[in-house]
Amino acid sequence: MDRKEPRLGTVQETLLIPLYARAVENRKEHALLRDARAEEIVASIDYDFGRFDNLPSLTGALLRTLLFDRWVTEFLSQHPDATVVEIGTGLNTRHERVDNGRARWFELDLPDVIALRRNFFTDSPRRTMIAASVTDAAWAAEVASHDATGPHLFVAEAVLPYLREPDVRGVIDLIADRFPGALLALDTAGPGFFDTQEQHDALSKVEARMHWYCPDPAQLADWRPGARVLASHTLTSLPEDLVARLPLPYQQMVSAIAAQRLPQAEGYRLNLLRLP
Numbered sequence: 001m002d003r004k005e006p007r008l009g010t011v012q013e014t015l016l017i018p019l020y021a022r023a024v025e026n027r028k029e030h031a032l033l034r035d036a037r038a039e040e041i042v043a044s045i046d047y048d049f050g051r052f053d054n055l056p057s058l059t060g061a062l063l064r065t066l067l068f069d070r071w072v073t074e075f076l077s078q079h080p081d082a083t084v085v086e087i088g089t090g091l092n093t094r095h096e097r098v099d100n101g102r103a104r105w106f107e108l109d110l111p112d113v114i115a116l117r118r119n120f121f122t123d124s125p126r127r128t129m130i131a132a133s134v135t136d137a138a139w140a141a142e143v144a145s146h147d148a149t150g151p152h153l154f155v156a157e158a159v160l161p162y163l164r165e166p167d168v169r170g171v172i173d174l175i176a177d178r179f180p181g182a183l184l185a186l187d188t189a190g191p192g193f194f195d196t197q198e199q200h201d202a203l204s205k206v207e208a209r210m211h212w213y214c215p216d217p218a219q220l221a222d223w224r225p226g227a228r229v230l231a232s233h234t235l236t237s238l239p240e241d242l243v244a245r246l247p248l249p250y251q252q253m254v255s256a257i258a259a260q261r262l263p264q265a266e267g268y269r270l271n272l273l274r275l276p
């Protein structure tokens with residue numbers, strides 16, 4: 001097979017980590033999620049994925065994806081014709097996993113990522129890729145110009161910690177100004193996680209580093225008066241009913257890590273924010 005060599009910038013390369021996590025998981029008998037598409041994509045990309053083999057954080061990435069998937073599913077069950085915007089979509093397959101056949105989707109990432117993504121995904125009347133930086137206000141105008149029905153859920157999975165704080169604030173202001181009342185799902189890197197990233201099993205295998213240190217997601221509500229943190233979980237304090245549905249070995253692993261109260265696990269949070 002003619003495999004594609006990804007020509008990706010430094011932060012863009014990080015998309016290959018959750019992609020590989022989903023691909024490897026797909027081969028397991030008792031899997032956290034199924035993603036045959038990720039497996040096909042990995043097979044057709046010319047990259048040394050072996051560097052990520054057996055890294056514990058791949059499981060963390062999958063648990064994060066499960067929670068973000070659930071937030072999208074819950075949102076669409078309440079608002080079936082709403083709009084979902086994947087910020088920093090990478091080669092994620094969330095649309096394949098949780099689309100309801102009615103919602104409007106936008107998938108935004110930097111131009112080199114969207115160029116790669118176009119090899120594997122195509123636009124449709126309900127699905128539009130946008131090549132832009134999330135820090136560039138033009139993407140929000142493009143989403144608005146498509147006459148997409150609200151309400152809006154913005155999903156930034158493993159994206160914003162790579163930006164600098166003023167840029168994160170700019171993104172939150174941009175979404176709040178343009179799409180009042182929107183939901184934003186995002187992860188935050190705080191003490192124990194942010195300061196140990198040089199030793200992080202997967203990040204230490206690539207050049208990209210996180211720049212936005214967020215000790216407490218409650219700070220997000222202070223940035224934008226009227227914003228509310230609706231949910232905030234660590235990977236070891238996921239919603240109980242989500243954990244109850246995991247294959248048993250994963251349930252046991254999550255509770256074993258929770259018991260250790262590892263700073264790396266405690267300092268990384270998955271948050272759902274309601275903007276004013």
Ligand SMILES: C[S@@+](CC[C@H](N)C(=O)[O-])C[C@H]1O[C@@H](n2cnc3c(N)ncnc32)[C@H](O)[C@@H]1O
Pocket residue numbers: 011012013014015016017018019087088089090091092108109110113132133134135156157158159162
């Ligand atoms: C760790 S990957 C996560 C990819 C995807 N969300 C997932 O979970 O599979 C980080 C992604 O954020 C994207 N990203 C980083 N900075 C960005 C920016 N300024 N604008 C848009 N996307 C950005 C990268 O290109 C990359 O695809």
